[in-house]
Amino acid sequence: MKKIYVDIYHQYWDVEEMKPVETVLINSNDYNSSVYNSFLEEELHNMLSTVKGDGYFIKIERTPKEEYINIVLVATKEDEMSSEYIHEFFENISKGREPSLEKNFNNNKEVPLYNGAEESGSxxxxxxxxxxxxxxxxxxxxxxxxxxxxxxxxxxxxxxxxxxxxxxxxxxxxxxxxxxxxxxxxxxxxxxxxxxxxGQSHKNINAGQIDWESIKEQVSQFTGINTSDLRGTRFEINEPFIEVVLSNRYKEVIVLCDENFKVIKLHTVNKSQTVI
Structure with missing residues (x-):
């Protein structure tokens, strides 16, 4: 069973300037689901395409036990928007009311845990x-x-x-x-x-030994965010510096560390500012 946290935003655009002017969090809900992540993502995308059409944004952050979903519905101030159909979508999933989901869950392609040969030592x-x-x-x-x-x-x-x-x-x-x-x-x-x-030239690969616990503890001291609520989403190594992005439900923290994982500076952004 996985916990799913869903936050829905309305983002209002200036029609003449064609740019966002305000993003407002209008709904937050928690759900439980055993539905496979990739299929849930596909169904959510298809549902929004059908009901909302153009003008939405989805960001999903996953860990083995939790899933954080931000949904932004784009409109002008004059538009009337409801998010009830999104709530019903997740309610149906959490209560097992979607038989097509169950069928696809049994045929999922989730990235497995790959175990190599048994080794001894540290x-x-x-x-x-x-x-x-x-x-x-x-x-x-x-x-x-x-x-x-x-x-x-x-x-x-x-x-x-x-x-x-x-x-x-x-x-x-x-x-x-x-x-x-x-x-x-x-x-x-x-x-x-x-x-x-x-064909891999456009993709970014960074690899290294990252002391996640040390970085989280330092970020927690600076921001007040509990270490257990912080999760890494990506990092980039530019020696001697490491940039790490941590996230919780409502904030994203961009952290610059030295090679010993000491935080040099950080920048905290509300997710309502990063969605588009």
Missing amino acids: KVQIYISLEFFDEEEVEELARLFNSKNFEAQLISNETVIYEKGASSVYFNFILEVSTLIGGISGIYALIQAYKNKS
Whole structure:
């Protein structure tokens, strides 16, 4: 069973200037669901396309136990908008009223936990941030690690869908790969080989040892956000600095760290400011 947190915003546009002027949080609800994430995402997208048509934005952040969904409905001040149909959509799912969902859940393609050969000794974790990848590519990369006896686990999955005029969808993932200390160089070698593949030039891959707990503790001290509410969504390494993006339900925190994971500066943004 997964907990789903859904926040719905109305974003009002200036018709003459053709730009957003105000974004307002109008509804927050929590749901429980055993429905597979990717199918839920597809059904939500299809439902909004049918009911709302043009003018919406979806951002989904996933962890193994929780899912945070931001939905932005775009309109002018003169438009009357209701979000009740979105609430009904999630209510139906949480109560098992959608038989088509159950059918597809039984045939899901969720990224599995890839377990390599049994190893002894102390293990370390390498984290890989994958931007602009799709799920099939992440599965391929995880299988690559699996074939070399590493252990790969998907710990974060962020999806962004934008439907206004032109459509766009992109994904960000974080993989955690465990190995013995002596296997670190092998992980980097595999990543480099994957980077060198044709057609990967537009995708961002960052990999390194990230002390998530230390970063979260420092961010919590600065912002007052509980460490248990913070989750990593992506990171980028530009030696000697590391930029990490942490998120909770209503805020996104962009953090700049040094090579020892000491926070140098951070910037907190309300999600109502980042949705479009």
